[in-house]
Amino acid sequence: NDELVKMSQNPKDWVMPTGDYANSRYSKLNQINAQNVGKLQVAWTFSTGVLRGHEGGPLIIGNMMYVHTPFPNKVYAIDLSNENKIVWKYEPKQDPNVIPVMCCDTVNRGLAFGDGKIFLHQADTTLVALDVKTGQVAWTVKNGDPSKGETGTSAPMVVKDKVLIGISGGEFGVQAHMSAYDIKTGKLAWRGYSEGPDNQLLVDDKTTALGKPIGKDSSLKTWQGDQWKIGGGATWGWISYDPELNLVYYGSGNPSTWNPKQRPGDNKWSMTIWARNPDTGVAKWVYQMTPHDEWDYDGVNEMILSDQSINGQPRKLLTHFDRNGLAYTMDRTNGELLVAEKYDPKVNWTSGVDMDKNSPTYGRPKVLDAASTDKAGEDVNVKGICPAALGTKDEQPAAYSPDTQLFYVPTNHVCMDYEPFKVSYTAGQPYVGATLSMYPPAGETHMGNFIAWDGKTGKIVWSNKEQFSVWSGALATAGGVVFYGTLEGYLKAVDAKSGKELYKFKTPSGIIGNVTTYENGGKQYVAVLSGVGGWAGIGLAAGLTDPTAGLGAVGGYAALSNYTALGGTLTVFALPN
Numbered sequence: 001n002d003e004l005v006k007m008s009q010n011p012k013d014w015v016m017p018t019g020d021y022a023n024s025r026y027s028k029l030n031q032i033n034a035q036n037v038g039k040l041q042v043a044w045t046f047s048t049g050v051l052r053g054h055e056g057g058p059l060i061i062g063n064m065m066y067v068h069t070p071f072p073n074k075v076y077a078i079d080l081s082n083e084n085k086i087v088w089k090y091e092p093k094q095d096p097n098v099i100p101v102m103c104c105d106t107v108n109r110g111l112a113f114g115d116g117k118i119f120l121h122q123a124d125t126t127l128v129a130l131d132v133k134t135g136q137v138a139w140t141v142k143n144g145d146p147s148k149g150e151t152g153t154s155a156p157m158v159v160k161d162k163v164l165i166g167i168s169g170g171e172f173g174v175q176a177h178m179s180a181y182d183i184k185t186g187k188l189a190w191r192g193y194s195e196g197p198d199n200q201l202l203v204d205d206k207t208t209a210l211g212k213p214i215g216k217d218s219s220l221k222t223w224q225g226d227q228w229k230i231g232g233g234a235t236w237g238w239i240s241y242d243p244e245l246n247l248v249y250y251g252s253g254n255p256s257t258w259n260p261k262q263r264p265g266d267n268k269w270s271m272t273i274w275a276r277n278p279d280t281g282v283a284k285w286v287y288q289m290t291p292h293d294e295w296d297y298d299g300v301n302e303m304i305l306s307d308q309s310i311n312g313q314p315r316k317l318l319t320h321f322d323r324n325g326l327a328y329t330m331d332r333t334n335g336e337l338l339v340a341e342k343y344d345p346k347v348n349w350t351s352g353v354d355m356d357k358n359s360p361t362y363g364r365p366k367v368l369d370a371a372s373t374d375k376a377g378e379d380v381n382v383k384g385i386c387p388a389a390l391g392t393k394d395e396q397p398a399a400y401s402p403d404t405q406l407f408y409v410p411t412n413h414v415c416m417d418y419e420p421f422k423v424s425y426t427a428g429q430p431y432v433g434a435t436l437s438m439y440p441p442a443g444e445t446h447m448g449n450f451i452a453w454d455g456k457t458g459k460i461v462w463s464n465k466e467q468f469s470v471w472s473g474a475l476a477t478a479g480g481v482v483f484y485g486t487l488e489g490y491l492k493a494v495d496a497k498s499g500k501e502l503y504k505f506k507t508p509s510g511i512i513g514n515v516t517t518y519e520n521g522g523k524q525y526v527a528v529l530s531g532v533g534g535w536a537g538i539g540l541a542a543g544l545t546d547p548t549a550g551l552g553a554v555g556g557y558a559a560l561s562n563y564t565a566l567g568g569t570l571t572v573f574a575l576p577n
């Protein structure tokens with residue numbers, strides 16, 4: 001979308017939830033910099049009126065800001081040039097029966113803009129187009145069926161004349177897909193499934209994996225019988241787009257159920273990076289990171305597109321920090337695997353990826369027996385697996401600065417016990433099949449790190465400990481400052497080169513939102529949603545206390561209630577006049 005390419009180059013605006021198509025979450029604004037960020041003050045705040053987890057962040061277009069909330073998915077249009085007056089608001093009517101089929105809190109990761117409309121992906125999977133000026137509904141379309149466990153939490157992405165949207169339901173045995181709707185009418189243009197026959201995958205004889213054609217029935221061959229029909233591979237993460245290559249990138253999640261014994265095979269193409277043509281949906285290349293998942297290491301985390309040189313050669317790169325604890329650097333033109341390294345030294349389920357191009361297991365991770373929940377079998381509790389199911393990183397997006405050529409990554413430093421059990425499929429009922437508990441790595445007490453990562457070499461450059469997982473998205477800026485939020489509720493600013501903490505402020509609730517920056521009236525602002533929740537904060541958000549509830553997160557993050565409580569607030573910061 002040419003309009004969006006242009007608008008995303010204007011650093012005064014924040015026109016898509018990812019900042020730009022490359023998902024770099026980098027701003028050219030530099031009024032706030034490493035020298036003065038310590039003087040930051042709260043400029044204004046806005047209460048959303050909604051409790052539970054607030055993910056994503058506002059869009060800023062000219063003088064207008066668009067703020068979204070978790071269920072019931074309110075949208076506020078706020079005039080920044082007129083005392084932050086609410087110009088319009090929208091609140092969909094949704095059946096609250098969708099709440100119990102949302103696996104990991106009633107979150108929503110944000111809005112999209114394009115063609116004079118704001119796009120909202122509701123919890124009940126309705127995609128709504130709202131007139132940007134009035135909030136009037138232009139069209140709506142149903143992307144899925146909550147009675148089967150299909151829900152909406154991810155942000156749409158506008159690419160050319162289409163709105164792309166994924167779907168959640170990996171814990172309910174859905175057959176997940178990426179779908180593209182016509183921006184003018186909401187008519188379905190294409191739908192590519194994560195598993196199934198080739199005509200449902202939208203693959204052809206030119207689709208490759210690691211440089212080789214995937215061949216016929218590449219997915220069907222890796223499932224027993226028709227298990228692919230309830231195979232999961234949800235697409236609830238972020239989407240990126242390279243306009244020059246005309247490819248969109250996203251990841252698919254865990255195969256259903258979490259009990260690996262019940263679904264022998266590689267379970268393709270769950271846990272996979274997809275590169276698709278946005279016009280037709282046809283996949284150019286795929287890469288499966290965790291074949292036959294045994295730990296719920298969803299592959300949905302964002303694909304960050306950068307142009308850097310490796311061994312003196314300029315490359316078009318895609319960098320992905322996977323739940324499985326490995327960070328992948330790939331050539332985004334053809335899916336060549338360049339680097340795959342652990343971004344937390346505690347990762348212990350694998351000894352690493354086979355990088356020998358002549359090996360029959362090229363590109364596959366080597367699974368260590370001690371961490372294999374499949375080898376252990378049903379009703380055996382495998383202890384001390386790192387990372388935990390919520391991964392070394394979950395939905396919280398990293399940022400990339402072209403100034404330092406470093407990635408800034410919010411991470412989890414958590415391990416787990418995992419006991420698979422037999423489960424039968426009933427539409428709309430949880431199809432999980434594992435009991436979990438979570439805790440920090442042995443001998444340690446902190447559950448998170450905020451790290452700087454060199455994607456060319458696959459090395460940690462610096463690492464800051466955090467008491468809890470960093471569940472907030474990062475922002476890198478030309479001021480040499482990187483921002484992120486913490487589960488206790490701090491907005492933090494650190495030096496991009498050294499990681500030195502330069503500023504912190506405790507907002508009203510834990511932060512799982514993504515930090516955003518914009519300029520208005522000649523002044524740079526930094527904005528973040530607080531409102532604790534998400535999977536890590538599910539105990540607080542849903543009022544759960546049994547330690548194994550919330551798929552094991554309730555016990556793991558029990559101490560969070562000593563630091564924060566529920567409540568959605570946007571906090572906006574600026575330098576004093």
Ligand SMILES: O=C(O)c1cc(C(=O)O)c2c(n1)C(=O)C(=O)c1cc(C(=O)O)[nH]c1-2
Nearest residue numbers: 104107153168169170171234236253534535
């Ligand atoms: O497989 C799925 O459909 C699915 C959906 C979601 C979601 O939509 O929020 C999450 C997950 N899985 C998941 O595995 C996960 O760790 C997770 C964390 C969060 C969150 O918002 O904190 N959502 C989800």
